[in-house]
Amino acid sequence: MQLMVEARNLRKTYKRPDGSSIEAVKGVDLEIRQGEIFSLLGPNGAGKTTTISMISGLVEPTEGDASIGGYSITKEPMAAKRLMGFVPQEIALYPELSARQNLAFFGRMYGLGGKELGRRVDELLEFVDLSDRQNDRIDTFSGGMKRRINLAAGLLNNPPLVYMDEPTVGIDPQNRRRVLDTVKLLRDEHNMTVLYTTHLMEEAQELSDRVGIIDHGEIIAMGTQDELVQQVGEEDRLEITIGAQEIAESHLERMQQETAGVTRILCNPPEQVSDDSSESMPAKLTVFAKRGRTALPQILQDLDSAGVEIQSVAVREPDLEAVFLALTGRALRD
Amino acid sequence: MRSILTIILNDLQIFFSQRGNLPGLLIIPVLLTLVIGWSLGQIGGGGPMRLRVDLIDLDQSGMSAKLIEDLRAANDAIVLCPLDNDAEDFCSLGEEPLQLERAIERARTGRASALIVIPAGYAAALEAFEIISVDYYSLSDPMQPGPVLQSLNAVLQRASTASMTTGVADALLTNLTAAFELPPLGAETRDGFLGALYLRSQEMLTEQPAPVRFQVADAESASEDGSMNGFNQSAPGMGTLYVMFTVLGGMAVLLRERSQWTLQRLMALPLSRAQILGAKIGVYFSLGMIQYFIVFAVGAALGMDFGSSPAAILAVMAAFVLCITALTFALAPWIKSEGQARGLVLLLSLSLAPLGGAWWPLEIVPEFMQTLGHLSPVAWAMDGFHDLIWYNGGFTDVLPEVGVLIAAAVVLFAIGIRRFKYE
Ligand SMILES: Nc1ncnc2c1ncn2[C@@H]1O[C@H](COP(=O)(O)OP(=O)(O)O)[C@@H](O)[C@H]1O
Ligand SMILES: [Mg+2]
Numbered sequence: 001m002q003l004m005v006e007a008r009n010l011r012k013t014y015k016r017p018d019g020s021s022i023e024a025v026k027g028v029d030l031e032i033r034q035g036e037i038f039s040l041l042g043p044n045g046a047g048k049t050t051t052i053s054m055i056s057g058l059v060e061p062t063e064g065d066a067s068i069g070g071y072s073i074t075k076e077p078m079a080a081k082r083l084m085g086f087v088p089q090e091i092a093l094y095p096e097l098s099a100r101q102n103l104a105f106f107g108r109m110y111g112l113g114g115k116e117l118g119r120r121v122d123e124l125l126e127f128v129d130l131s132d133r134q135n136d137r138i139d140t141f142s143g144g145m146k147r148r149i150n151l152a153a154g155l156l157n158n159p160p161l162v163y164m165d166e167p168t169v170g171i172d173p174q175n176r177r178r179v180l181d182t183v184k185l186l187r188d189e190h191n192m193t194v195l196y197t198t199h200l201m202e203e204a205q206e207l208s209d210r211v212g213i214i215d216h217g218e219i220i221a222m223g224t225q226d227e228l229v230q231q232v233g234e235e236d237r238l239e240i241t242i243g244a245q246e247i248a249e250s251h252l253e254r255m256q257q258e259t260a261g262v263t264r265i266l267c268n269p270p271e272q273v274s275d276d277s278s279e280s281m282p283a284k285l286t287v288f289a290k291r292g293r294t295a296l297p298q299i300l301q302d303l304d305s306a307g308v309e310i311q312s313v314a315v316r317e318p319d320l321e322a323v324f325l326a327l328t329g330r331a332l333r334d
Numbered sequence: 335m336r337s338i339l340t341i342i343l344n345d346l347q348i349f350f351s352q353r354g355n356l357p358g359l360l361i362i363p364v365l366l367t368l369v370i371g372w373s374l375g376q377i378g379g380g381g382p383m384r385l386r387v388d389l390i391d392l393d394q395s396g397m398s399a400k401l402i403e404d405l406r407a408a409n410d411a412i413v414l415c416p417l418d419n420d421a422e423d424f425c426s427l428g429e430e431p432l433q434l435e436r437a438i439e440r441a442r443t444g445r446a447s448a449l450i451v452i453p454a455g456y457a458a459a460l461e462a463f464e465i466i467s468v469d470y471y472s473l474s475d476p477m478q479p480g481p482v483l484q485s486l487n488a489v490l491q492r493a494s495t496a497s498m499t500t501g502v503a504d505a506l507l508t509n510l511t512a513a514f515e516l517p518p519l520g521a522e523t524r525d526g527f528l529g530a531l532y533l534r535s536q537e538m539l540t541e542q543p544a545p546v547r548f549q550v551a552d553a554e555s556a557s558e559d560g561s562m563n564g565f566n567q568s569a570p571g572m573g574t575l576y577v578m579f580t581v582l583g584g585m586a587v588l589l590r591e592r593s594q595w596t597l598q599r600l601m602a603l604p605l606s607r608a609q610i611l612g613a614k615i616g617v618y619f620s621l622g623m624i625q626y627f628i629v630f631a632v633g634a635a636l637g638m639d640f641g642s643s644p645a646a647i648l649a650v651m652a653a654f655v656l657c658i659t660a661l662t663f664a665l666a667p668w669i670k671s672e673g674q675a676r677g678l679v680l681l682l683s684l685s686l687a688p689l690g691g692a693w694w695p696l697e698i699v700p701e702f703m704q705t706l707g708h709l710s711p712v713a714w715a716m717d718g719f720h721d722l723i724w725y726n727g728g729f730t731d732v733l734p735e736v737g738v739l740i741a742a743a744v745v746l747f748a749i750g751i752r753r754f755k756y757e
Binding site: 053056057058059077078081082084086088089090091092093094095096097101105106108109110153 | 347596
């Protein structure tokens, strides 16, 4: 299978103003195949933007290199960048210019001009469904509309590869839906390879052919969704929201040992278990269990007899969230 | 190259589409140019069109006094130092007397427009119809004589023509007396006659336009309408001040382009870093030149002088704008917020401008302030404009100023380019 993007041992160390340094990315290897949607999934601050900045030539890697279509981004940046479209996490548009002026400017930078440029801009405005607002200034647009123009601006050169860095941040559900559908359309009908970063498990789950999970600057798991889920064992998760009563550590341990199929119990946030019982913040128990539905009645009974108030219960099939939780002990959203 | 031009045009379009930029670019500098131009004109030319001319009279004769008087009459923009110094010490002499050596130094450094030395024996030579030279020192190009040299030439020509006329009459008188065997005239009568003839011929020459009269008249008419002199200072001065405001403002824009990620988007395009940086430098250079053009256009509409070398004016403008653009890029990497950038723009513009003589000509401040003022690039630009606009200088006259500004630009660019933050 042909590789569209190949990154080897990417590292980035940032210097802080106070003189200390932070290693934002710690030796990332990536292989993105032609025609797939590859998601980089990880919480805020995991190093997604830094990684994408290095493989698009925005930021020089402290160590390592990446290639696009065989061209090294550090040694042959021009050739590599010609194959690439880029949709940054920020709305990287000129707020004072209209949607059309923005697209026309970036189009010209790819060497488009005259009728060809006009046609391409029309096409993209149509594609993101903003033809009717094309002459309005970007600073009059809603967040969702800005996101759509931001996306269009990354597609001007009709690239075989497009990077999208959290393209749904801060928009309403309708616009999010539109963006997700657009991403699938790019792969299915325009034959593009997409690198998509997100901190939302649902998005990665819906879009990805393959997923890389990134945390603290490291890829901690990579593969298709099935491969990842198998990697951590096919356990269900029981998510139980409880009132802020005290539960003794020993009680949880006993539950884990005595209930059939239960392998692990996590409490989030953990300090809620013993401290701060006066606060009415609900806590969340996550119980990992083989055949979760079978184990549920006994668990509820146990908690009830211990005097724990149960507010809600959900049974989750194995998913990327579970993989992340299993690998890091933390929930993705924290 | 095409991409660089596209970026420059795009950024200029953005600059002009931000209405908040227009008062600073257009309205305020134009108003200030008008107000300051008029007020400098009101206070008797405000200095700009008064020419400081040192004069040392080693002859101390009636003839030399006459020459001095004629010089005053020929061009009332000329202030003879120390003779006509005023209470404000326009001559900038301080306590010390004006010795020849010091006067030559003043002329060499341009602190006086010119030095005229009337040699001892001037009157005797004129009376004996001998050749005597009056020494003239000035920075301005002898090929393009300024108003002082023109006035001096006119006056000297008058003096020598009158002297020659008298000489001819004297010879005629002697010959006629001999030819017609007339009784010789008494010495007193004869001297009286020749003296009257000398004065009369001088008068006639004064009434008659001297060949160079038109240039001198030009300077005179300029000083009659004082407002015009004012714009000769206020247009270059306010242009220079607002070039700083406009170009230094780029610090904030560069910061914003990084925080709004449009700079990063440029870097994801197939462009080299050199192209991006070149384009951004081009943007602020263009804005600076546009700013100068606006203010000078207003000056032109109000009749300011442009001297004899518009190309040299353009060179001074370009050198100054380049220097301020380089300063912008040298400072930009250290800026953390737009508020900080705006503060720094105000601080720099409002200190460098008066220090360098943008509001009032440096000629009127004490000598140490003039020296100190040349730490400011504004002083070099203003010196250049003065050479060209007031003293009618040419390209070679502003080479030192242009050279200093470009050298400063090179140093500042070296810092700015090495430190430029792409990430
Ligand atoms: N320019 C920078 N200077 C210093 N630290 C940075 C810089 N950019 C990112 N970081 C740090 O690097 C880490 C990774 O950031 P980022 O790549 O933006 O994460 P993500 O996109 O996954 O949210 C964070 O801790 C962030 O604070
Ligand atoms: Mg990010």
